[in-house]
Amino acid sequence: MSALGMTAVLAGCSGSSGSGEVTLRLVAADYGDSSADSSKKYWDTLVRDFEAEHSGIKVEVGVYSWNDVDAKVKEMVAAGHAPDMAQIGAYADYAAAGRLYQADEVLSIPVQADFASELSNAGKVNRTQYGMPFAASTRLLFYNKTLFSQAGIQPPTTWNDLAADAQALKAKGVKFPFALPLGPEEAQAETMQWLLSGGDGYLDGFGSYDLDSAQNVGTFTWLKDELVGKGLTGPVAPGRLNRADAFAAFTRGEVGMLNGHPSLMKAARAKGVSFGMVPMPGVGGRAKSTMGVTDWMMAFKQNGHKAQIREFLDYVYDEKNVLDFSRRYDLLPVTNSAQETMAASPRDADLAPFLEQLPSSELYPVGKTSWAGVSADIKKQIGKAVGPGGSPAVILGGLQRAAVTADSATGSAG
Known part of the structure; x- marks a missing residue:
């Protein structure tokens, strides 16, 4: 409009x-x-x-x-x-x-x-x-203070903490212990946030795509096994959960934790949700970088x-x-x-x-003319990596091959 x-x-x-x-x-x-x-x-x-x-x-x-x-x-x-x-x-x-x-x-x-x-x-x-x-x-990890208090837990600083908190929230009947929006609306953002917290990202040190690095495959394997596979991401499959829907659920008090940007503060306050914000946890402590x-x-x-x-x-x-x-x-x-x-x-x-x-x-690697197409592919495919029968290595490998092909075709350079 x-x-x-x-x-x-x-x-x-x-x-x-x-x-x-x-x-x-x-x-x-x-x-x-x-x-x-x-x-x-x-x-x-x-x-x-x-x-x-x-x-x-x-x-x-x-x-x-x-x-x-x-x-x-x-x-x-x-x-x-x-x-x-x-x-x-x-x-x-x-x-x-x-x-x-x-x-x-x-x-x-x-x-x-x-x-x-x-x-x-x-x-x-x-x-x-x-x-x-x-x-x-930038993004921070938002958490519902009321739900955390009821579960007797503290905000996480490591992935293990996050998984343990999600288990405690699930035990208290929280609908979405950790909301993981990998649906087509903005999956490239949630994906990048997790890849960074796992110590890698979309590119290698030389500015080339490196989506299926060992660290990235490890990150999505952990998500699949420790969060999604244990029923800690809620009733909607991550590949079908969009960011806007996850944010709306947070403002209704149905989400224990999720990654959010500043606009979520205003929306949550308007609905009376008591929330806190902490840096995204990493594997063994605070992540070295977040997504901007x-x-x-x-x-x-x-x-x-x-x-x-x-x-x-x-x-x-x-x-x-x-x-x-x-x-x-x-x-x-x-x-x-x-x-x-x-x-x-x-x-x-x-x-x-x-x-x-x-x-x-x-x-995001926006200086690459191939990025728009790569981002669109991530939105379509990445949810399958954590779905039933999904393989992080296969999905990330396919995305990597497509990204390299697109990069060569456009002559992208960051």
Whole structure:
């Protein structure tokens, strides 16, 4: 759904009016969960203030749901009407096709230098930055304090603790002792969180896919044998459980533990759930890294408005605007200046545990043009690895072969 109702307007190219004004067009994702908190409100205010300070530049923003926004941009580009900017989930395909400005062409040096390095590095293709981080989040293990108290247990710090806690919760009749959403909605996230906690991840040390490493197979074997096989993940098979459904069950008090991002805090509080959050446990203690997620801003070259885009993006990434957006949607700032302000502010205490995880977080391999296809394969297949008769080695091996083939076909390089 177009939150601004601007589908027809955005079908055309950006241009200049007869008065010499340049009109920039931005397509952005909607982070709100209703019309009352749609991102439209954020962009309306930001654009109004920007235009008041910058004569000669108008900005039109089309806001679309996350279900539609990536496809909308793809459609516009294919039709030869690329927007000037897009704030969406992936940039690598457009960068590889030569459609994007480099970040240093559309950002001033101080603004570019202010990005958190772990985020800006993830915006690179062949060591050149095209993706500009826009919003970030990390994951923590959420647990229901009431259910934990009733079971007489403490939050886990190791996998063995987690399994023991889940057993205790099951004995108390908890519906989902540990909710494991490996359904098609966002299985690539839950998978990556577990691979990292097992000491590995999607890539090896050289930036190549390594999905079926011994550690990764061991991680999913443990999940299959120690959680799923012992009935500790609830009545819905992990391969059919989506993240949104798992979150909803947590807000109903039916889940003992699950991996969650900051938005779950607000939803749980609204339903009166007493919860705590701890770092994801690892095999023998706290995991060395957690999963981070970043959404991206990119600037298309087609309309040639480099100077005007630069003025607008420098404004977008001003500290007050970065903080405003982050606080509005319980997200983490992508700039060092805004992160420092948030870390020191009592009003942002809820986000502090997530912010602490960010420097050591690992992001999806979004610099690979093959990642979108690999991610889609993971969503379809990974649930089978922990299902009845499933083989982690076989499923991860199949995913690895497909990933290598896709990587070779696209010539991906992180």
